[in-house]
Amino acid sequence: MQKKLAVFDIDGTLLNSRDQVLPSTLAAIKRLHELGVHTAIATGRNYKMARWVIEAADIHDYVVCNGSAIYVQDKLATQRYLDKDEARMVNEFTRKMGTNFLAESADELYADVAPDPELASVLSGCHTQVLHEPGYAFKQPIVQGLALLTPEQEAQAPHFKSLHFKRFDDRGVDVIPRDGNKAKSVLKLADRLGVNNANIVAFGDNQNDKEMLTAVGTGIAMGHADDNVKAAANWVTGDMDSDGIATGLKHVGWL
Numbered sequence: 001m002q003k004k005l006a007v008f009d010i011d012g013t014l015l016n017s018r019d020q021v022l023p024s025t026l027a028a029i030k031r032l033h034e035l036g037v038h039t040a041i042a043t044g045r046n047y048k049m050a051r052w053v054i055e056a057a058d059i060h061d062y063v064v065c066n067g068s069a070i071y072v073q074d075k076l077a078t079q080r081y082l083d084k085d086e087a088r089m090v091n092e093f094t095r096k097m098g099t100n101f102l103a104e105s106a107d108e109l110y111a112d113v114a115p116d117p118e119l120a121s122v123l124s125g126c127h128t129q130v131l132h133e134p135g136y137a138f139k140q141p142i143v144q145g146l147a148l149l150t151p152e153q154e155a156q157a158p159h160f161k162s163l164h165f166k167r168f169d170d171r172g173v174d175v176i177p178r179d180g181n182k183a184k185s186v187l188k189l190a191d192r193l194g195v196n197n198a199n200i201v202a203f204g205d206n207q208n209d210k211e212m213l214t215a216v217g218t219g220i221a222m223g224h225a226d227d228n229v230k231a232a233a234n235w236v237t238g239d240m241d242s243d244g245i246a247t248g249l250k251h252v253g254w255l
Contacts, residue, residue, distance in 0.1 A: 005195040006032055006254065007063075007186055007212070008245065010043040010053050011125070011168075012205035013222055016240045019125035021056050024246040029057050031255055038193050042182040044166065044174050044208050046144060047071065047107040049126040061193070065144040066166060066176045066208055067185035069106040072192060078185075079106050080177060081141040083162040090145055090163065090175050091137045097153045102146035103136040110136035118148055122171055145175030166208045174208065183211035201252055203237070203245055205229060220248040 006029075008014050016022055032039055041062040043050050050064055062071045069079040087103070091112060094101040100119050103110040111119060114132035123130070137145065147165070149157070149172055154165060165173035182204075190200055198217040202209075205222035210232040213219030221230045223239035230236050237248035249255040 001036070002199055003038060003193065003195045004036075004199045004254065005038040005040060005190050005193060005201070006249065007040045007042050007200065007202040007216070008057075008059075009182075009202075009204040009206065009209050009212075010041060010045060010050060012224065012240050013203050013209075013245070014041070014053055014057060015125065021053065022241075022243060022245075024243040026057065028246040028249050028255060029059070032249070033058070035254070037254060038195060040186070040189055042067070042186050042202070042204075042209075042212060044144075044168060044182075044206075045126065046104045046109065047076075048109055048128050049123065052127045061189060063182055063185040063189060064106065065104060066174055067180050067182045068143040068176060070185050070189055072189070076106055077192070078188070079143050080180065081143055082145065082175065082177065084137075084141060086160045086163045087137045087142055087145060087175070089158065089160065090147055091135065093157055094147050094149065097149065097156070099148040099153065101137065101148070102130065103133075103140075103142045104144040104146065105140075106143050110142075112136070116148075118171065122146070122148070146172060147175055148172040168206065168208070181211040182208060183215035186212055187215060201249070201254065203248060204233075205240065218252055220251075 101112040109130040110133040111130040200216040202216045205225040213233040219233040221233035238244035
């Protein structure tokens with residue numbers, strides 16, 4: 001029997017519009033485990049932000065920080081740091097714009113400004129707290145950043161050679177390596193698990209999922225995704241409030 005791997009984004013995919021995991025999704029994942037199908041999460045969140053979802057879904061392999069860190073059986077296996085000088089430049093730019101920068105290790109969060117209602121709003125579905133440590137990115141290596149920048153503010157940012165921004169919504173962007181994405185790390189995880197690419201099914205809904213949906217054997221976009229995300233997928237399922245994951249898994253014959 002060939003090994004299989006089902007990969008799930010968190011926000012807008014595993015989580016619905018109320019930041020809850022649908023009962024149909026939990027039941028589907030449980031059934032996959034009973035059938036011997038590997039499951040994994042691929043998210044822009046770091047481990048601390050993703051932890052409660054990981055535990056709720058009983059998933060033990062995960063790609064976090066948009067691919068910059070990989071956990072295998074709940075242990076950090078690989079991580080990649082941002083260029084320190086350019087991470088500092090992003091932090092300096094957010095200060096110039098009067099906003100905020102969240103420095104992320106694989107499993108911790110360090111806010112440049114706190115308290116910050118806007119940052120609290122962005123993190124409201126994460127069930128976690130941040131540490132207030134101004135200029136953390138000036139002193140320590142980080143695997144990802146979160147910059148509170150509107151599209152208009154982002155347009156004023158300097159050019160970065162090794163970093164780029166992945167917008168998660170109108171409030172801000174994730175700061176990741178220019179050549180980094182979820183897809184590369186999902187394929188690395190699959191290789192560790194001994195799963196051929198043809199036997200990977202991935203679900204996602206946002207701009208940081210496009211590469212993953214294209215790279216795997218079967219990419220499934222959630223029904224509420226933007227058109228360009230849907231175009232990157234092989235199939236479009238129901239939205240995050242309409243049993244999209246269960247429907248997609250039935251479509252590929254895994255349930």
